Amino acid sequence: MKNPVPQAASLLLEKLLLLVHVRPLSAGSGGEPPPAPGYYDTSCFKRGDLLEVPRTLFIHFGIYLGENRVAHLMPDILPAFTGDRRQIQQVVTNKRLILGVITKMASIRVDTVEDFAYGGSILVNHMDRLFEDQVLGSEEAARRAEKLVGATAYSLLWNNCEHFVTYCRYGAPVSFQTDKFCETVKMIIRDQRSVLASVLVGLASIVCLGLAPSTTLPTIFIPFFLWMAG
Numbered sequence: 001m002k003n004p005v006p007q008a009a010s011l012l013l014e015k016l017l018l019l020v021h022v023r024p025l026s027a028g029s030g031g032e033p034p035p036a037p038g039y040y041d042t043s044c045f046k047r048g049d050l051l052e053v054p055r056t057l058f059i060h061f062g063i064y065l066g067e068n069r070v071a072h073l074m075p076d077i078l079p080a081f082t083g084d085r086r087q088i089q090q091v092v093t094n095k096r097l098i099l100g101v102i103t104k105m106a107s108i109r110v111d112t113v114e115d116f117a118y119g120g121s122i123l124v125n126h127m128d129r130l131f132e133d134q135v136l137g138s139e140e141a142a143r144r145a146e147k148l149v150g151a152t153a154y155s156l157l158w159n160n161c162e163h164f165v166t167y168c169r170y171g172a173p174v175s176f177q178t179d180k181f182c183e184t185v186k187m188i189i190r191d192q193r194s195v196l197a198s199v200l201v202g203l204a205s206i207v208c209l210g211l212a213p214s215t216t217l218p219t220i221f222i223p224f225f226l227w228m229a230g
Contacts, residue, residue: 048138052123063145070116071145075100106154
């Protein structure tokens with residue numbers, strides 16, 4: 001069993017990876033709208049399919065529910081302030097998303113394929129090869145996703161969109177991409193030849209956490225904590 005990444009390192013990683021979720025296109029931001037309905041050919045999708053949308057750094061995941069609907073987990077601050085489903089169902093703006101990451105709040109929502117993928121390419125059931133005999137029935141996967149729709153806690157490392165879909169389709173919440181990222185960061189810190197990279201991580205943590213006495217010391221010790229978590 002792997003040792004968990006310490007809380008200070010977890011906070012740093014979450015702040016450094018805010019841009020993983022930020023989209024250049026969002027309602028009210030002055031960007032371009034999502035593709036129009038019908039942009040994607042959904043005839044090849046089946047209820048319960050796991051959809052992946054590769055993005056710049058990470059991959060966004062969802063469960064197809066049929067009839068051009070996808071359930072997916074998104075950081076979102078709005079459900080904490082209103083129960084108005086009409087407001088919550090509007091496309092999540094970058095402001096809502098970033099505040100959701102910072103406050104560790106999210107929602108599992110149902111959107112059209114166009115709003116979910118936002119013009120990106122879509123892979124279908126690409127992770128099945130990693131689980132083989134653990135794939136649940138398509139209807140079971142869809143029902144699990146529908147049952148979880150609503151507000152939920154958010155953590156980039158422990159409860160993100162990949163944890164959601166792997167629980168629904170394979171029965172266990174895991175996130176390979178965050179595990180891989182954490183291992184890469186720890187390898188960089190441990191490698192004595194990567195002095196410059198370690199310095200950059202330290203500087204980034206100072207920028208993210210600030211120079212207040214309450215944050216400076218944790219910032220200094222983050223590389224050490226990452227090494228100890230190995």
